[in-house]
Amino acid sequence: MSRWNSGELFSALALILIGALLLLGNLGLLAFNWNMVWPLALILFGVWLVWRAFQPISGGASYGFGDYCPDLAGKEIRNENFSHGFGDFDLDLTRAKFPTGTSAVRAAIGFGDLKVIVPRDLALRVKASVGFGDVRVLTQKREGIGPNIDFQSDDYAAAATKLDLDASAGFGEVKVVRAN
16 A cells, blocks of 8 residues: 555645645736635545546445444454545444454545544554544544654554554544544
8 A cells, every 4th residue: 555545645636736826826827816725625626536436445335425334243354445535434343353463444534524443452553644634543643734643552563463544534533542
């Protein structure tokens, strides 16, 4: 998997384009004002959704708009990909089954909040990032433009059962919490 996931790439391209337009406006080469930012952001988001629709999905699910909370009760997790376009995305892994070894979960959202709930006793390695917004992994928090957190639980190296979680959002919040 490349370092650039689709949410990070979309955010980076949006920043570059909007920054270039603002610079050209300041230099007097282009009539640009802030009223153009939201329509431009929506157009870029639409282009990203179309691009994403043509990407293959392996071992996971994709959902578009609204609230998304897949039912993973009893599902064995080995290598799963979940993506959501716009809204709230709650990924509760507490009722899923994790086989011995390392399981991988990739969860991404374009616009909105992503909350991942992981089992309390599962060894965990997390890579969490947001283009614009907040990232929270257990007790760690980052916010602003391009925040990310790399986390590994103390028991990860020696554990028989492990989860590698890659969670990202274009605009919004990524929150990873342990089950109570």
